[in-house]
Amino acid sequence: MDALAGLLDGPRARGAFLLRSVLSPPWSLRIEDRAPLTLMAVLEGTAWVVPEDGSATRLRPRDVAVVRGPRPYTVADGPATPPHAVIGPGQRCTTLAGAPLADLSDLGVRTWGTDSDGTTVLLTGTYQVPDAVGRRLLDALPRLVVLPEDAWSSPIVPLLAEEVGKQLPGQEAVLDRLLDLLLIAVLRAWFARPEADAPAWYRAHGDPVVGRALRLLHREPARPWTVAALAAEAGVSRAALARRFTALVGEPPMAYLTAWRLTLAADLLRESDAPLDAVARRVGYGSGFALSAAFKRERGISPQRYRAGGPPHARGARAERDDAVPA
Incomplete structure (x- = not known):
């Protein structure tokens, strides 16, 4: 993906x-x-x-x-x-x-x-x-x-x-x-x-190393990734991947993975009635408790409240760009 x-x-x-x-x-x-x-x-x-x-x-x-x-x-x-x-x-x-x-x-x-x-x-x-x-x-x-x-x-x-x-x-x-x-x-x-x-993360998909790492994270978010494992798949050293990923995407690989997992979790919470533990496993968390803690820390709302119709945006989301852009 x-x-x-x-x-x-x-x-x-x-x-x-x-x-x-x-x-x-x-x-x-x-x-x-x-x-x-x-x-x-x-x-x-x-x-x-x-x-x-x-x-x-x-x-x-x-x-x-x-x-x-x-x-x-x-x-x-x-x-x-x-x-x-x-x-x-x-x-x-x-x-x-x-x-x-x-x-x-x-x-x-x-x-x-x-x-x-x-x-x-x-x-x-x-x-x-x-x-x-x-x-x-x-x-x-x-x-x-x-x-x-x-x-x-x-x-x-x-x-x-x-x-x-x-x-x-x-x-x-x-x-x-x-x-x-x-x-x-x-x-x-x-x-x-x-x-x-x-955005930087979009342009980074064209990089042969970072693009491959991004596709792996998107395709297999539940895999127990580490920077070392991701670097091995991308064919570079751990330090090289961390440096190149952060420079092109604007955040370290594991921070990006966390945000992507929580985005997927938010979708699953709204679109299904799967138990929290099941949602957690599908996006790479070991338990519903672990997912709940990460979700609330990043989004300022618990998964349960979000599923019940709470605000969808992450806390600290960037300000809207209001300019019209003729392409």
Whole structure:
């Protein structure tokens, strides 16, 4: 498992919200759904994404944007168009005063908007449940990433646009997987660009020694790793691995392993009802007690409270990057 696969390898999109919007100006939607991650592709026309406290960014035909939540933002035909609708949790659409909205209507399967001849057509896919496995990668993203059409080449957007209007057996599973593929393709293209400022641990995957060590830790987190054992697998001395790993990743190998194990544990706690001891064994801890002590030390909350719906973020997580980054 590499860094990007880790984003979606655990709780992937399940019943993700997908919608085609057909809109005629003037239109402006304030998004307050608190979703952790949303993808938007412009199929026709143009749109502007306006963060609550950032610069407006224009999306042209066939551009794709990734918006990291949960802060509100606005999508509109122009940066100065005032919102006339609010999209809240559960994708509930209302007026600014909270009343049911009458001027946006159902236009077909997973399609809605002002009228069927609208000049702007948007495709939106929303991950509605936070993915703990992807926390490191999500934390590396700014609030808005825009990938222009000429920055990448992929058939996924047209395919997703075609499939979103179908109502066939297993269609939700098809759409979920296509959304996953689109997210991976967009992030892979974006992280490959020098201006993306990819995190150190992501760039380190390209190093022949540290990259191999990272893949081993991701693939076998429950193995009783030591720096010496990891160095032997990577084909270098213990001192060389420790020095090179820390320089490229920004933390020692065992500190990275601890964070990765606790990230996996957080995912298992939320996505299964497995006993704490079983979760501990799957991520490399000898007992539920040992996992509980490490989890609480690093995240400031016990596994039991976290499973019951406590805050998902580790204590001391880095501040959000709020800049928009056109890729």
